[in-house]
Amino acid sequence: MGSVQAPTVADVRAWARERGMDVLPRGRLRAEIWDAWHAAHPAVDAHEIRDRPHLPRTGRTPHLTT
Numbered sequence: 001m002g003s004v005q006a007p008t009v010a011d012v013r014a015w016a017r018e019r020g021m022d023v024l025p026r027g028r029l030r031a032e033i034w035d036a037w038h039a040a041h042p043a044v045d046a047h048e049i050r051d052r053p054h055l056p057r058t059g060r061t062p063h064l065t066t
Contacts, residue, residue: 006044007037007041007044009029012029012033012034012037013029013033015037015040016029016033016036016037019036021033021036
């Protein structure tokens with residue numbers, strides 16, 4: 001069974017815009033944008049997130065976001 005790829009910042013930015021979230025065209029994404037993405041994509045493995053340095057390190061496992 002293959003694993004789900006963690007998203008790029010551009011992927012999450014586009015995803016957020018499609019949902020009407022206020023996202024700046026450049027720079028870091030706010031934590032609430034990442035939280036919303038993780039809540040909508042609970043299958044992404046936390047280990048893959050830790051292995052992608054461009055993603056924020058919130059200390060939370062994506063599928064356990066409340």
